[in-house]
Amino acid sequence: MTTPGTESTDLPTIITVQDVTLLQQNPNPDVLVLDVRSSAEFESVHIPGSYNVPLDLLTEHAAQLASVAGGPIVLVCQSGTRARQAEQALNRSDFPRVHIMDGGINAWDRAMLPLNRGQERWGLERQVRGLSGLLVMIGALGGLLVRRPLGVLAAAVGGGLALSAITNSCGMALLLAKLPYNRGATCDIQGVLNQLARQKGA
Numbered sequence: 616m617t618t619p620g621t622e623s624t625d626l627p628t629i630i631t632v633q634d635v636t637l638l639q640q641n642p643n644p645d646v647l648v649l650d651v652r653s654s655a656e657f658e659s660v661h662i663p664g665s666y667n668v669p670l671d672l673l674t675e676h677a678a679q680l681a682s683v684a685g686g687p688i689v690l691v692c693q694s695g696t697r698a699r700q701a702e703q704a705l706n707r708s709d710f711p712r713v714h715i716m717d718g719g720i721n722a723w724d725r726a727m728l729p730l731n732r733g734q735e736r737w738g739l740e741r742q743v744r745g746l747s748g749l750l751v752m753i754g755a756l757g758g759l760l761v762r763r764p765l766g767v768l769a770a771a772v773g774g775g776l777a778l779s780a781i782t783n784s785c786g787m788a789l790l791l792a793k794l795p796y797n798r799g800a801t802c803d804i805q806g807v808l809n810q811l812a813r814q815k816g817a
Contacts, residue, residue: 628702630714632726635689639664645686645814651701652692652720652739653792659736660720662691663729666807670697671792676804677708683811687712693738694719696785743788747772 626634638646648665650657657667668676670692680688688710690698698715705713716722724730751769758766779785 626714628713628715629717630689631717632723632728634714635716635723636728638687638689647684647686647688647811648691648716649680649688649701650691650720651697655736656693656738658733659738660724660730660732662720662723663731665691666811668804668807669792670701671789672804673701674704676808677704677710679808680705680811681708681710683808684710687714689714689716691716691723692719693740694721696740697788739788739791742791743785746787746791747776 626638630638635646635648639648648662650661650665650667651670651673652667653669654667657665661667668680673680688705690701690705690713692698692701695715695718698719702713702715718725720730750772754765754768754770754772758764758769775787779787
C-alpha cells in the first residue's frame with residue numbers, strides 16, 4: 616500500500632482499496648474512479664464520486680475519455696475481471712496512468728468503506744453463474760431423461776466457461792449486459808465526458 620503524498624506514477628497497475636482512498640485525497644483530488652459494470656449494477660451499489668462507463672461502451676469512447684481525463688484513472692468492477700479487460704482497452708488509447716482496484720466493489724465492501732446503495736439487483740457475474748448452472752442442469756438432465764443429444768448443451772456451456780477462463784473474457788456476460796434488466800438510466804456517456812472536460816478545464 617502507498618502512503619499519503621505518493622504520486623499515482625509510483626503505484627503498480629493493480630492497487631488496493633486503501634491506495635484508492637489515498638488517491639482520492641490530496642494531492643490527487645482529480646483521480647477518476649471509473650466503474651465499468653453495467654448501469655443496473657452501478658445503480659444498485661457504487662463508490663461515491665465514481666463514474667459509470669459500462670465495459671461494452673468503454674472501447675467505443677476510450678479515445679474521448681483519454682482526451683478529457685485530468686488525472687489517474689482507477690478502474691472498478693465487481694471483482695476485478697472486467698476492470699482488467701477495460702485496462703487493455705484504455706492502454707490501446709495511450710492512457711498514461713491506469714490502475715485496477717484489486718477485488719473490485721467486493722473488496723471495497725469488505726473493507727467497510729462508504730458505498731451508495733440503491734435497489735438491489737443481481738450483478739452480472741452472478742447472472743452468468745446462475746444461467747450457466749441452469750443450462751448445464753437442463754442439458755444434463757435432458758440428455759439422461761429426454762433425448763441424449765440434449766447433453767450437448769451441457770458440454771457446450773462447459774466449453775464456453777473453459778474458454779472464458781483461458782481468454783479472461785465472457786461472451787455470456789456481454790450478451791446479458793445488453794438485456795433491459797441490466798440497462799439502467801444511470802449511464803450518460805456524453806454527460807460523463809462533458810463533466811470531466813469541465814473539471815479538466817477548471
